[in-house]
Amino acid sequence: MRVRLIKQGAQLLKQLSLTEVFPGEWTVVPSDKADAQVSMKQIENSQALHYEWANPVNFPIEITYEVTPSGNATGIHTILGQTGYLNDADEPRGEGIIPTVLAALLPEEYTHSADTDQDWRITLGELLRVIQLYNGQGYHWNESTVGGYAPGPGAQPEGWNHHADYDGDWLIELPELLRVIQLYNSESRYYYVSDRSEDGYMVAPF
Numbered sequence: 759m760r761v762r763l764i765k766q767g768a769q770l771l772k773q774l775s776l777t778e779v780f781p782g783e784w785t786v787v788p789s790d791k792a793d794a795q796v797s798m799k800q801i802e803n804s805q806a807l808h809y810e811w812a813n814p815v816n817f818p819i820e821i822t823y824e825v826t827p828s829g830n831a832t833g834i835h836t837i838l839g840q841t842g843y844l845n846d847a848d849e850p851r852g853e854g855i856i857p858t859v860l861a862a863l864l865p866e867e868y869t870h871s872a873d874t875d876q877d878w879r880i881t882l883g884e885l886l887r888v889i890q891l892y893n894g895q896g897y898h899w900n901e902s903t904v905g906g907y908a909p910g911p912g913a914q915p916e917g918w919n920h921h922a923d924y925d926g927d928w929l930i931e932l933p934e935l936l937r938v939i940q941l942y943n944s945e946s947r948y949y950y951v952s953d954r955s956e957d958g959y960m961v962a963p964f
């Protein structure tokens with residue numbers, strides 16, 4: 759991981775600190791930083807990597823560290839970061855907590871049926887393909903097509919439903935189509951798996 763600290767304004771700083779908080783079972787290896795004091799602290803079930811500078815003047819400041827999740831880490835995890843500083847008037851200040859979201863890399867077979875190139879993003883072309891299936895008032899399995907589905911009646915093997923069709927009736931209804939549109943319209947443009955949604959997917963927060 760690489761973190762870059764940028765200072766705004768001409769005011770001098772007497773002290774600057776950066777704290778990054780990780781799950782307690784992860785392995786964190788900080789880089790050497792000659793101009794900073796570096797320490798690791800345990801905080802209940804978490805661990806904190808702490809950097810502290812006295813009278814920092816050379817900005818931007820860049821630090822790197824290596825983090826290895828535990829072997830049983832799955833899904834989405836968050837690293838929390840916060841900076842604090844003391845200005846030349848001896849006034850302590852701090853920035854809000856900034857989350858960095860990490861997601862386990864999943865095999866391509868976990869991607870949504872609409873995501874025909876399996877890049878964890880729904881493109882306009884892929885969305886239009888789902889709209890075709892919706893307009894067909896039913897769809898079927900057809901391995902000769904992009905994505906393996908075609909509008910209208912045809913083969914409907916059990917368990918081979920499109921992921922948009924989360925009620926499994928071989929008919930993409932309006933709420934199901936709107937769900938795919940939601941994934942397409944996400945701010946990050948990415949989606950991820952979820953066990954808390956009807957279709958098994960969520961808008962990715964990264």
